[in-house]
Amino acid sequence: MKADRSISERLWAIAVWALVVFFILNFLAMIATVVLNSFSTRWFGTWLPAAFTTRWYKSAWDEFQLHDVLIVTFEVVGAVVLLSGALGVPAAYALARRNFPGKRAVILLFLLPMLIPPITFGIPLATVLYQAHLGGNISGVILANLVPTVPFVVLVMMPFIEQIDPRIEAAARVFGAGTGRLFFHVLLPLLAPGILAALLLVLVRTIAMFELTFFTAGPGSQTLVVALYYAVYAAGVRAGQSIDAMAVVYMLTTLIWLLIALRFVDPTQIVTRVKSEAAG
């Protein structure tokens, strides 16, 4: 297939790669702008900042109460990860192992919260949560964030469990393992890599989940991404470098977990799990 390359095909290939490079270059330059600005004393009208300092991190830490915001973020993310695992994995196991009537409807039920964007269902959800006196505090934020993540865990874990041979479990039963031993000694070790991957993806997605947290959070239950939004929204109140220092803190929190997650999953998995289920 390589022999029939004409000049036009080569030009086309160059154009395509140029586009990719242009895209990535702009993205990296954007990130570099944020990082440089957070370390700059003053940056206006020049290619590079006049001088560098780390004091904006100190001021961002104090001004935006980053200490509290980070604690809330980790509480929310931790709870969402554990609860979506506790709810999602058993459901995925049931759907993978049993072919009960109405299974397609149940799968569709889990697909919907992943296909409908959070903005659309976020407002009715927040209304209901506020009526139940769960809005504006951390439990409401956790509940709202679980809505897309529980189905996500179910849909990621289902094919993973399907490829584990059920005869392994049957064999354990034959040798006299009770349900408890079957679960802890057979199923859990087999499922661990899948659960780890799914929960890491949930973690990364929840740190960056803006809309649902934004609609349900009160003053004391903002996560990092919502605090960042408010800071950018009220830009001018604070120094731009201070906002960018917070943006860098946010990027670091997200990217550290993304790097860990990428050790266990393929990058395409972050977007494509939904699709393969939707196609089926």
Added chain:
Amino acid sequence: MSEVSLTKPAERPPLGVRLALRDLDGVTLLALPAVLFVVALFIYPFAYGFVLSFKPKAGDWLANYRRFFSDPFLYDTIAATFWLAIPATLINVLVSIPIALRVRRLNRRRVLTTLLVVPITLGTVLIAEGLLIYLGPQGWFNRVLMLVGIGQVRLVHNYTGVMLSLILSGFPFAFLLTLSHLTGIDPSLEQAAATLGGKARARFWRILMPLLAQGLAINLCLSFVQTFSVFPSAVLLGAPAGTTRVISIAAYQAAYEQYDASMASAIAMIMGFCQLGVVAIILASRSFWYRGATGGSKG
């Protein structure tokens, strides 16, 4: 259980066994908590919002919808949203095809896919903040434009800013979807076409595109639905009182500035209906393209 078998004919097994035969037993019940959760926090709120939208603060049951469609400040948001979402979706999905076609032959795909997953992970708020400086009047992008003699261009706090942020966050998503669809297509089909003398153009239109149609339709749907619900970048990077006053801003203002949950629900329902409508159109037009076996199945 014994009571059941006594009253029924002898050959009829007990209820538990009959249910187990239809795969309804203790294991199936494991799905129940998650199902109840989604019903309680997704289906119920949606139904609640739907009903609530017909119970306006004042006026008859259709008052919210009538108000929305008679006030240009409100109904214009639909056009503004489509005006952003449709070009952004088309650019993201269509540009992703030639790039994915190149990338799939690459051995070290992982470097590129990892790089592209970063903007998706960072999310729209961070991209908005980054672009505000990067594309701003003193940012690097404008400085390069001035250097090459094009001159300063206004790229933020307008339509262009939101569009660029939609491309920056939406293109990697569309690309990774297209790539995963393409790699699912059996390469021997294309090799067979090449052996039979099919040129690159013909192979693309006659072999790849029909096989890709299903995936592209889903890609278009997901990309559209995402761009249609643009919120943070429309506020931060756009002109939220002007050209980029999208429908999600109207819904947000109704809910959190006027505290009118009923009106906010009505707008959310209209937003959902628009998304559903476009998804239905895309999925229906897919069958014009191609009927038959889907995706990359080798059968």
